[in-house]
Amino acid sequence: MSKVVSIESIKEKKAAKRGFREWQRLFKALPLLNERTRWSDLPDELILFLAEDDEGSRHLIQDLLLGVLDLGSGLEFQDLSPRDLNPLLDLYFLLIDQVRFECMRRLGWVAEVPLAQIPIIALIRKTKQGGYPPLMETPRLSLHHPGYSAYSSLTEMEKQAFIRRTIPEAVRRFQEKIYSHDHK
Numbered sequence: 001m002s003k004v005v006s007i008e009s010i011k012e013k014k015a016a017k018r019g020f021r022e023w024q025r026l027f028k029a030l031p032l033l034n035e036r037t038r039w040s041d042l043p044d045e046l047i048l049f050l051a052e053d054d055e056g057s058r059h060l061i062q063d064l065l066l067g068v069l070d071l072g073s074g075l076e077f078q079d080l081s082p083r084d085l086n087p088l089l090d091l092y093f094l095l096i097d098q099v100r101f102e103c104m105r106r107l108g109w110v111a112e113v114p115l116a117q118i119p120i121i122a123l124i125r126k127t128k129q130g131g132y133p134p135l136m137e138t139p140r141l142s143l144h145h146p147g148y149s150a151y152s153s154l155t156e157m158e159k160q161a162f163i164r165r166t167i168p169e170a171v172r173r174f175q176e177k178i179y180s181h182d183h184k
Helices: 007-026 044-051 055-068 074-079 082-107 120-128 148-152 156-165 167-179
Strands: none
Touching: 007 055, 007 120, 044 055, 044 082, 044 167, 055 074, 055 082, 055 120, 074 082, 082 120, 082 167, 148 156, 156 167
């Protein structure tokens, strides 16, 4: 009896191989990343590197995007035409949000991150095809966050702004957590 193979499954495996190629090259200690990898599967150090949003991390996310979508390498990101670049910028911001919200989740500041259960490759491919909104809602602040009482009295729009304003502090605290002697 022949085995049934999903064309979509093959496409996702190839997209993962292209998208994570640079990640695997730069971070040799990473476990093999594949089409099922989610942000929560990545080690703290990689989440921090991506959340810091410097030139190196931007290039890595851009390389992921272009690789998954079979558009080249991250080095070509800035050279794309505005027509091609604009939808990719929406995807880029969605991914950087996901990374930062994962950072906040690991600190216990948010309980659940919207879209977090979707593998990274599927998130990119479905969003590009119009499957998810380009700008997503923010997660709900956890009761454990020091500013929860102020947050709880805000309107929905103000809550989203509050979450986004806490991102730099979350990245700083996450960095402290990783580099502290207590991190195991």
